[in-house]
Every structure is written in C-alpha cells, then in structure tokens.
Amino acid sequence: MGARLAMSSPMKMNNRLRTAALTLCAALMVTACSSSAGKQTTDGASLGKAVFDQFMSRRNATPQQQVDLATMLQTSRNALAILALENSPAPTLLQETERGSGAQVFETAAGQSVTAKRGLVIATRGLGQDLIATEAHGTAKLIAQRTAGSAQRRMEYLNGAGETVTLRFDCQIKRDRIEPIDSGVIKTTGRLMVEDCNGAEGSFRNTYLVANDGYILSSRQWLHPQLGSATFQMLKR
Amino acid sequence: MLFINTTGRSAGFRRLVLAAKGTTAIATLAALLPHEVAAQDTDGPRSQNSPSHISFDPAIAPSHNLYGMPGLIDLPTADVAPDAQLTTTIGYFANTTRTSFSFQLLPRLTTSFRYTALADYVTGDDGLATYYDRSFDLKYQLIEEDGWRPSVAVGLRDFIGTGLYSGEYLVATKSIGSRLQVTAGLGWGRLAGRGAIGGFGTRPNDVLDEGGVPTYDRWFRGDIAPFGGLSYRVNDRLTVSAEYSSDAYAAESGADPSAPFTGPGAPLFDRKSSVNFGLDYRFKGGTQLSVYSLYGDTIGAQLSFSTNLRRSPAPSGIEGRGVGVYQRASAKSLGWDLPSTTAADAAGEAANGRARLRDALAADGLTYQRLDLAPPRATLVLRNDRYGAEPQALGRAARHMAQWLPTEIREFRIVPLVNGVPASAVIVARADLEHLQHAPADKLLKRVKIADAAAISNAPDAASQLARSNWSLGPYTQFSVFDPDNPIRIDAGLRLRASYALRPNLEVSGSLAHKIVGNLDSVSREIPSNLPRVRTDYAEYSRQGQTAIEHLTISHFGRPGTDLYSRATVGYLETMYAGVSGELLWKPVDSPLAIGAELNHVRQRDFDQRFGLRDYQTTTGHVSAYYAFGNGFHGQIDAGRYLAGDYGATIAVDREFANGWRIGAYASFTDVSAADYGEGSFDKGLRMTIPLSWVLGKPSRSENTVTLQPLTRDGAARLDVRDRLYQRVRDYHTPDLSNEWGRVWR
Numbered sequence: 010m011g012a013r014l015a016m017s018s019p020m021k022m023n024n025r026l027r028t029a030a031l032t033l034c035a036a037l038m039v040t041a042c043s044s045s046a047g048k049q050t051t052d053g054a055s056l057g058k059a060v061f062d063q064f065m066s067r068r069n070a071t072p073q074q075q076v077d078l079a080t081m082l083q084t085s086r087n088a089l090a091i092l093a094l095e096n097s098p099a100p101t102l103l104q105e106t107e108r109g110s111g112a113q114v115f116e117t118a119a120g121q122s123v124t125a126k127r128g129l130v131i132a133t134r135g136l137g138q139d140l141i142a143t144e145a146h147g148t149a150k151l152i153a154q155r156t157a158g159s160a161q162r163r164m165e166y167l168n169g170a171g172e173t174v175t176l177r178f179d180c181q182i183k184r185d186r187i188e189p190i191d192s193g194v195i196k197t198t199g200r201l202m203v204e205d206c207n208g209a210e211g212s213f214r215n216t217y218l219v220a221n222d223g224y225i226l227s228s229r230q231w232l233h234p235q236l237g238s239a240t241f242q243m244l245k246r
Numbered sequence: 247m248l249f250i251n252t253t254g255r256s257a258g259f260r261r262l263v264l265a266a267k268g269t270t271a272i273a274t275l276a277a278l279l280p281h282e283v284a285a286q287d288t289d290g291p292r293s294q295n296s297p298s299h300i301s302f303d304p305a306i307a308p309s310h311n312l313y314g315m316p317g318l319i320d321l322p323t324a325d326v327a328p329d330a331q332l333t334t335t336i337g338y339f340a341n342t343t344r345t346s347f348s349f350q351l352l353p354r355l356t357t358s359f360r361y362t363a364l365a366d367y368v369t370g371d372d373g374l375a376t377y378y379d380r381s382f383d384l385k386y387q388l389i390e391e392d393g394w395r396p397s398v399a400v401g402l403r404d405f406i407g408t409g410l411y412s413g414e415y416l417v418a419t420k421s422i423g424s425r426l427q428v429t430a431g432l433g434w435g436r437l438a439g440r441g442a443i444g445g446f447g448t449r450p451n452d453v454l455d456e457g458g459v460p461t462y463d464r465w466f467r468g469d470i471a472p473f474g475g476l477s478y479r480v481n482d483r484l485t486v487s488a489e490y491s492s493d494a495y496a497a498e499s500g501a502d503p504s505a506p507f508t509g510p511g512a513p514l515f516d517r518k519s520s521v522n523f524g525l526d527y528r529f530k531g532g533t534q535l536s537v538y539s540l541y542g543d544t545i546g547a548q549l550s551f552s553t554n555l556r557r558s559p560a561p562s563g564i565e566g567r568g569v570g571v572y573q574r575a576s577a578k579s580l581g582w583d584l585p586s587t588t589a590a591d592a593a594g595e596a597a598n599g600r601a602r603l604r605d606a607l608a609a610d611g612l613t614y615q616r617l618d619l620a621p622p623r624a625t626l627v628l629r630n631d632r633y634g635a636e637p638q639a640l641g642r643a644a645r646h647m648a649q650w651l652p653t654e655i656r657e658f659r660i661v662p663l664v665n666g667v668p669a670s671a672v673i674v675a676r677a678d679l680e681h682l683q684h685a686p687a688d689k690l691l692k693r694v695k696i697a698d699a700a701a702i703s704n705a706p707d708a709a710s711q712l713a714r715s716n717w718s719l720g721p722y723t724q725f726s727v728f729d730p731d732n733p734i735r736i737d738a739g740l741r742l743r744a745s746y747a748l749r750p751n752l753e754v755s756g757s758l759a760h761k762i763v764g765n766l767d768s769v770s771r772e773i774p775s776n777l778p779r780v781r782t783d784y785a786e787y788s789r790q791g792q793t794a795i796e797h798l799t800i801s802h803f804g805r806p807g808t809d810l811y812s813r814a815t816v817g818y819l820e821t822m823y824a825g826v827s828g829e830l831l832w833k834p835v836d837s838p839l840a841i842g843a844e845l846n847h848v849r850q851r852d853f854d855q856r857f858g859l860r861d862y863q864t865t866t867g868h869v870s871a872y873y874a875f876g877n878g879f880h881g882q883i884d885a886g887r888y889l890a891g892d893y894g895a896t897i898a899v900d901r902e903f904a905n906g907w908r909i910g911a912y913a914s915f916t917d918v919s920a921a922d923y924g925e926g927s928f929d930k931g932l933r934m935t936i937p938l939s940w941v942l943g944k945p946s947r948s949e950n951t952v953t954l955q956p957l958t959r960d961g962a963a964r965l966d967v968r969d970r971l972y973q974r975v976r977d978y979h980t981p982d983l984s985n986e987w988g989r990v991w992r
Contacts, residue, residue, distance in 0.1 A: 135563075141992075163686065167561050173688070
C-alpha cells in the first residue's frame, strides 16, 4: 500500500467569470431578437443557461485524484513530473505523453499540459492563462552546458482580447553551487543555475538544478504575468 | 494521508515536503532560491500600471456618476475608463431611475446610452405617469494627465433627441498625491442652469425635425457656468466625493414652471443646495455601490457593473492541447497504401486511413467532408463546428493531417466549408508544422498561404459521415424595450429548429416558435405612419403569432467563380415577409474590401405567421461595401431600396475584437422626410455581439447579437433574411485569420 497523493487541478476559475456573467446578464436585459448573421447564434435565454451551467459546474467540480505514486513510479514507462503553481494549493502530477522535435509534452489527467525542452518549460496549455510559446535558445544552451552568460528571451501569450502579446527579456545566467536532489526515483546531484531576466514589463528570476547531461531536473520558472512562477520537477526521466 | 508542509528556510532552500504521515517522504519538492536572495520575493512582472496592450491585470474602472459616465456624483470628470470597458449603471434618486450603458469605444472616447424614467411626472391615463427619456453621451479626453498637467476632456451630454439632459462641458481633473483628485469645469445647457458667469450666443429650445437628430444648433451656446468637485480615495474600496453642481434641475425641481420639460408631477425634489456628497464602495469583483446626498434634499444610490471586453477569465482557454506534430509514420503503419497493387486494395486501405482521420477530427469538433490525395499534396475539406477562433480549427486540422497522413504527403491544403461551400484554402507544409510548432504563431503565418477555393470540390466522399439533418428544441426570449407604456416587454416560449441538407450547399431549414408567456402583444399605443406599415405592425404579429413559423426556406449557396459567392433563398424568409432573396458577394481572400449586391422580392406575411400572405409586396435590394480597417474597426455601407419603397443608405461602424466581441452603431438616411418617417427622424441603433467562448473560456461558435433600436419605424427597414454571405465568409479570409492567428497552436 503506497502513499496516496491527493491532486487537484492547478487552474481555478476566478471571480471575474462571475462579474462577466453578471454584467452580461445586465446587458442582456435589453436584448432584442438575435440575428442569424455570422456564426451560430443563441438567444439570450440559452446564452444565460450556458453561463449558468458553466458557473455551477465550476463551483461543484474540484477534481480530486487519488494517485498511488509509488506504484506509478515503479510501473510507468513514461517520464513523470510534478508542477506546482505559485498560487495553487497542491502540486499536480504530469505524465509524458509525447516526445519529439527536442521537446517533451507532459499532461495532467485533466488534459492540461506543459511542454519542456530538456526541462526548460517553453509552453503550457489548458491553464486558461497559458504560456503560448517561448524562444530561449540562448538560455537553453547556456543552462545545458552549465556555463554563465547572457541571452535573450521572447515569451508569447494570448490576452483576453484574443491578441498575441510578446514579452522580451534580457537575461543573465550564472552558475551556482552543486545541490543534491532526491525526487521520485531520481537521486543525484546537480548544478544550480540562476537566470535573472529584465524586460520593459518587469523582471523575474528562474532557478534550475541541472544534471550532468544538461537535463534540468528541478526548476522554478516564471510562466505568466498572472500565474507567476511554477516549480517543475522531474520524478522520473 | 498526505499533507504538505513548508519547512523553515535552511541556508538557501525552501522545501515543500510531500510527506506521508508516519512514513518517510517519498518525494521532495524543492523550490529553489539562491542563498544570497533567500529573503527576497521573486515575483515576476506584475506592474501596477501595465501597458494597456498587455491586458492581463484586471482593469479598474473609475467611479461612474449618476449619468453613467466616469465622474463624481452628478458631474463628469476628465477621467476615462480603460479601453473597451463596458459599464452598466442603475441609479435612483427622487423618483428618477437612470439606467445607462457606457462603453469606452477608444482609449480617449467614452460613449454612453442612457434610459431615464421619471416616475409620476407626466399626465397619464389615470393621473400621473412615468416620463421616459433616452439619451446618448459622448466624451473625448483631449489631454491626458501627466506631471503638472491635468487631464482635460470635452463632452456632449444628451446630444441626440429631445434633450431633457442636454448639455456640454469642458472639464479638467488633476490628481494630487495618490488619493485626492480635483475636478473643475465649465458647463453649457443644463450644466449652466445655476451660477452662470457668462454666455455665448443663444441656445434654442425647439426640437429639430421630429426629434432623434443631433442637436448641433445648441452645442456650446447659451450660458456658461463653472462646476467642480473632488474625490478622496480612503482605501482600496472606499472613495468619498463632494461636488458643486451647476445643474439647476429647473424642470424636476419645479423651480421654474416655464422651464422646458417641466411636468405636472414636478417637483420631484427641492433643490436646496448646489453641493452633493457621495460615497463609493467597490466590491471584490469590481461592482460598485454608491450612496449620495443630493442637492441638500434627497438621497440617491447607484449600482455599477463593469467588465472589460479585452480581458477574459481564461484568455487562452481551458480546453486541452490537441495532438502534437511529432511522429512521422509510413503509409502502411497508418493504414494507407500509396501506391497500391490494385485499385480495389488502394481503395480499401485508403478508406481506413480516411476513417481514422475523420474520427480524429470529430473528436476535436471538426466535421470531415472529403479528402483528396495527390501526393505530395492532400486536400481536406471540412466544417468547423466548434472553434470561434478559426485559426484554432485550422491548426488542429493541420496537426491531425500531420499525424494521420503518410509522410509522402508533404503539403496540406485545408478547405473550410461555410454553408456547404468552400470559403478558402489554407495551405501549410508539413515541414513548417514540425519546425514551428513551438515557435511563436506569427512565424507559421508567414509560411502559410491562403488562397481562393472556388474550384475545389465540396462533395462528400465515402468516408464522410456528415449528418444531413439536425434539429434542436429550446427556450427563447424576445424583448421589446423603450415603449413609454411599458419599457420592457418580454415574450418567452419554445423554439423548434430543424434543417435538412439536400446537398452540402442546398439546405431546407425552418423554425417554429410557440409563445408560452409574454406581453409583447400588449402594445396599445397607436403608431402613426405615413409610410406603408412594413415594420410597425409588430404588436399584431406578436398578438396573433402564438405559434409562429419564424422561417421556412430553401437556401442554395454557390461559388459562381473565383472570389465570388452566391446565395439564393426562397420561402418564408422572416417573421414578416416571404418571397425570394438573392445575393452575390465579391470578396478576394486577402482583401479587406468586399462588395455585395442583394435583390429581394417579398410579400408581407399574415399576422398569424402561418402560411398566409397579405397584400403588400415590394422589391428591395442593396449594394453593399464592407471594409475591414485593420485596427479593430469595421465599416459597412448599404445603399438601395428599403421595404417601404424608400431609397437611401445605411452606414454602420463596428469595433471588433479578436475574441469575438463586436460593438457598433448604425444610421440610415433615406429620401423619406423626417416628417414622414415620424418620431426619431431617421433610423439608427446600436448593436453588440457577445461570444459565448469569451464568457465560458472554452471554444464555441455560439454568439448572441443584440440590436438596440430606439424606435421601430417604417423607414429604412431592411429584410431580415438569414445567412447573409459576408459575415460568414469573412471568418476564413486573411484579415480575420490574421487577427486571430495567435490561437493556431491552441
């Protein structure tokens, strides 16, 4: 009987949905007949019903998942990792589902995913506030080689207006000390690397624990202006 | 049982330990902080004043005044709301209820529509009745606050129509410190009712034409009076304010019986003082509750709800990832055989492959229609039933093709169908998908070609499982507003919709509505009209149309040639008219300009909305020009002949967002004189499209378009036929695809 790990979804629908729904209902107080131009149309009534359903399902569903971690570590053929968002109560287990083009995709049971290149997170999906894409070739190279240097980052997001927003940062990478890591089936030591990034919109710091082959075993990476940073750690490579 | 605890910070680490009670830790989660900054908070960029284009932080709207505009209590300030902020306010004081919808149309331009009810004010059937007023405001911020400079704005209040609240102002607002804000301004019209210090010309009082016309003859004329006020932000939630108002409320306070708009029900309150006080409380979600002490005599309160169309609860959506572009597999392993030994074998193998692709697409809400293989190119014709952001549908289709088509296929051509006809062809190379799937989306856009698809066959192939028929049964509501006898009327009932596709582009469609409850038919007001009653019989239609055939039509859609789209609809086209409707649209895939022509011959339907027809028949038609300005604005001009036989044009301007929101206004000018048109002088209205996907955070093609028309008259009335071409075809053309391209990898 292994230890059981309770998981919950790292993504919480927040109060803004409520405000949006309320304002929508207020605005819909003066709806007239809906026209049929454009996409499929709904009326005020079915739109209101859809909002209400979504609202109720968000309140009721807190997906809890009992996972027998020890067994998973022994039997799973795929890589396993843990993601802990800054503002989230509990970490989430991810399993590798796809691999290729130098990247690995790790997915949660709920269908959210993190894409990482040798442990460097380059994208997330399904969090509602996703990192859409990252260009950090310089950073990736320096981290993998565990050398100090400077590089530039470009991180892409979608804002509420549906527009693509690109944030650019200038980053300094420094070597730090050697640290041991004991995570899942991984027991080894690695080099701590620190990346300090500055951009017009602000600055952040990422820290990485890098194995001898250049793979990032554990890290704290900044993902999104609203979500902040997350800890991403491998349990099994 | 597991619990998570945070141990104290050792030299350089903060560990989150996953520990089983009574057993040793099985996993150590290390949140790593370099030792030299262990005490620092390393949050990422969360700037207080984030540039508006980032739009991540929640937008905080300024306080709105009793007129629904950013302001103090009754007076305006030079503040603006964040761009694309939509605010609804409902305020009450002294028998006056003011409901307004305020929209920040541009970063500097605030617009507001207000509906006011003065209870027990005018003479009615049994004693006093309510006086209703619609008004429209504009405010433009000339200068933004910066350093020593205050912000300055100019505004027009109630500038169209009868002008109960008609006034103009020039106002300046300055922040002093982080909490205090001082406002001072000059007012004209109603805002110069008290304490005038000068004047400029005379201000006429007559109503222009039949009302409903911008009162340009009054603007900035007449007395000028100063006003001012200040507000103090006590904390994040509470703000207190005080103002000196120049509004005399001459009519409502009964102070001057000769004042225009004085009603027999005046006075509604006693204007004892020019000073007002207010308290605003902001709740967590942004809702505001305000309480006021007004004019030394009365108390008022207001609720404001606000949302920003450029923000969203889940901007990138909560839907899952879809497939990636990772493995290349040979034809055989995927169930294909290219080339094959015999034609029969090839057909059988290909059917397997097609079926797999079809099922994979269906899981993503995409309906397979046909697949043509001509190595190295494959053409997939499909219908997008799920994604409001069309690039998301295209991106997922491309990824499915990459997964299920053999490596011999190096170029994917995706052809989305609209009303059964190809709307465009999006061509992407497999190699580009593989190389660019982790790259920013615009890199893929540069490599993708979007071309016309007129020549591509849309006939379903053997693997297609396109359902020919579908139907739905659901509730409906219909509102009618602004009738002074009953400002909001609602009908509610059940609606049965059904459609059958004889061919992909030939559809029989119908909708039956059964009214269960409602009061739309209780219109007793006699609506005079010098024009044929093409629209003003709506009360009769509601009264007699208990079970109504909303529409019953056969529609044909076609591609007569490159860049050309056609529609022909026959039958009961809408609730009031039956006949024939034909439309032709010219729209090249990469052009922001489109030109269309529509011609209809219709006959008015019986009030019971069954199969009968009335005598009135007419030919209507328009030539239309559509233009996407590229900065979020879209314009449309339709010129032609309307239902009542009048000739003229309708101009519409909309602000459109990539998330599907649209807000706009339209006005029509015809050869009908204002006298013949009647009250309102000319046809105008506001409209808003609300995308369901924005509300839910999940993909959806559903949207609700709300049109707010101050008056229903017979002038400039267009046929309300379904499936007009432009709005559907444009989704898959370059301008709209480019705007929403950020979702292609979603």
